[in-house]
Amino acid sequence: MSDPNRFEPTPRTTAKRLAKRAAYDKKTVHGILDEGYLAHVGFVSDGQPFVLPMIYGRKGGTLYLHGSAGGRQLRALAGGAPVCVTVTLNDGLVLARSAFHHSMNYRCVLVLGSPTPVEDEKEKVEALRVISDHLLPGRWADSRAPNQVELKQTTVVALKLEECSAKIRTGPPMDEEEDYALPVWAGVVPARVAYDEPVADPRLASGTPLPPYLRKLKF
Amino acid sequence: MSDPNRFEPTPRTTAKRLAKRAAYDKKTVHGILDEGYLAHVGFVSDGQPFVLPMIYGRKGGTLYLHGSAGGRQLRALAGGAPVCVTVTLNDGLVLARSAFHHSMNYRCVLVLGSPTPVEDEKEKVEALRVISDHLLPGRWADSRAPNQVELKQTTVVALKLEECSAKIRTGPPMDEEEDYALPVWAGVVPARVAYDEPVADPRLASGTPLPPYLRKLKF
Numbered sequence: 001m002s003d004p005n006r007f008e009p010t011p012r013t014t015a016k017r018l019a020k021r022a023a024y025d026k027k028t029v030h031g032i033l034d035e036g037y038l039a040h041v042g043f044v045s046d047g048q049p050f051v052l053p054m055i056y057g058r059k060g061g062t063l064y065l066h067g068s069a070g071g072r073q074l075r076a077l078a079g080g081a082p083v084c085v086t087v088t089l090n091d092g093l094v095l096a097r098s099a100f101h102h103s104m105n106y107r108c109v110l111v112l113g114s115p116t117p118v119e120d121e122k123e124k125v126e127a128l129r130v131i132s133d134h135l136l137p138g139r140w141a142d143s144r145a146p147n148q149v150e151l152k153q154t155t156v157v158a159l160k161l162e163e164c165s166a167k168i169r170t171g172p173p174m175d176e177e178e179d180y181a182l183p184v185w186a187g188v189v190p191a192r193v194a195y196d197e198p199v200a201d202p203r204l205a206s207g208t209p210l211p212p213y214l215r216k217l218k219f
Numbered sequence: 220m221s222d223p224n225r226f227e228p229t230p231r232t233t234a235k236r237l238a239k240r241a242a243y244d245k246k247t248v249h250g251i252l253d254e255g256y257l258a259h260v261g262f263v264s265d266g267q268p269f270v271l272p273m274i275y276g277r278k279g280g281t282l283y284l285h286g287s288a289g290g291r292q293l294r295a296l297a298g299g300a301p302v303c304v305t306v307t308l309n310d311g312l313v314l315a316r317s318a319f320h321h322s323m324n325y326r327c328v329l330v331l332g333s334p335t336p337v338e339d340e341k342e343k344v345e346a347l348r349v350i351s352d353h354l355l356p357g358r359w360a361d362s363r364a365p366n367q368v369e370l371k372q373t374t375v376v377a378l379k380l381e382e383c384s385a386k387i388r389t390g391p392p393m394d395e396e397e398d399y400a401l402p403v404w405a406g407v408v409p410a411r412v413a414y415d416e417p418v419a420d421p422r423l424a425s426g427t428p429l430p431p432y433l434r435k436l437k438f
Contacts, residue, residue, distance in 0.1 A: 012264075017290045042261040042268035048231060049261035049301060050331075083268060084270045086271065090412070095358065100365045100369040104274065108272055135312065140318060142403055143317060144398055172418075179363055182363060183424050185433070187417055190416075191412055191414050193411070195311075198404075198406055205400055
């Protein structure tokens with residue numbers, strides 16, 4: 001019987017190398033998706049893969065993506081063709097004594113599947129809220145909501161989280177035993193996304209304060 | 220006659236929407252590739268796209284990727300199938316007054332093509348140096364060079380920069396004229412990759428100093 005807390009590995013999501021870096025439990029997969037904000041979405045057109053950056057949001061077991069109804073990207077995604085959504089968090093550079101053992105600390109999720117267009121207006125608006133609040137919690141309630149024309153210009157697709165895997169590398173470098181004595185600096189340089197001070201729009205209505213959810217960003 | 224400073228747009232790299240965000244000049248494309256360090260590489264296997272994070276390096280008009288000779292990823296790349304290499308720099312969140320006009324400031328390069336394996340040992344070592352020095356200039360000379368066994372375990376592929384495009388968004392949000400009066404904070408939250416203080420390997424040979432190229436990282 002399948003474990004409800006775990007994604008069932010498939011031949012396509014089973015790591016053949018470095019199996020110890022793979023994870024399939026939902027808590028890990030959801031955690032990486034929730035911490036990230038930028039996905040790289042792959043789809044195939046005439047045999048050629050295309051990979052494009054997109055933001056996204058997760059609600060339960062569903063990932064939402066959105067974009068312009070007129071673009072070829074969303075047309076491809078809404079057409080039901082297979083996609084791969086990859087979210088990578090770069091946690092640091094791993095510097096080994098040997099060039100060969102250099103690596104990166106990262107957490108990465110792959111989601112395979114075929115998205116379906118979200119046609120129901122209520123679900124569509126909710127999906128847009130989920131995407132907005134994923135990027136910046138609190139922003140949706142603060143912004144002017146989309147009108148009918150804007151909703152028509154926006155395509156939203158839903159991708160079920162069913163065929164998923166995570167890959168994680170953490171910790172110091174792993175060198176060959178005989179290399180540990182080398183006088184080469186080795187260790188990890190932690191990396192993260194940082195935000196700098198918000199820059200107000202030159203046309204900001206005067207007296208508009210910086211909202212609290214922006215003050216909470218990690219600078 | 221084609222312009223040597225510019226990539227010739229093809230139907231696959233011609234932006235149909237937001238054409239003003241597209242760029243094809245080599246200086247821009249090379250600049251984004253050189254500033255980035257993480258690519259998302261798409262390839263197709265049995266009709267299913269896969270997108271995986273990889274580091275890379277550029278030398279002139281060639282992009283180099285590398286990985287384990289035993290992995291399916293490099294086997295796929297070395298097999299000559301079409302790939303898409305995407306490098307995205309996230310420059311900031313663009314907060315508009317309307318939910319609809321929220322966006323992201325970014326610089327992104329797409330490279331389409333079919334990689335070829337690098338078999339020549341001299342070129343292979345040079346490609347590994349290029350990848351290493353791209354991530355962290357100066358690191359290669361400081362590390363123990365790969366030996367014959369390690370070189371055999373590493374596959375390197377070269378991808379010619381021929382079918383490329385860049386897409387760039389900069390500047391403040393663009394709202395509907397009637398929304399500018401709304402008392403909603405609008406502007407840009409600049410984003411970047413930040414490094415934190417390097418963490419030495421617990422087994423670092425005693426007395427090994429932090430190398431100068433690590434002190435230059437932007438914290």
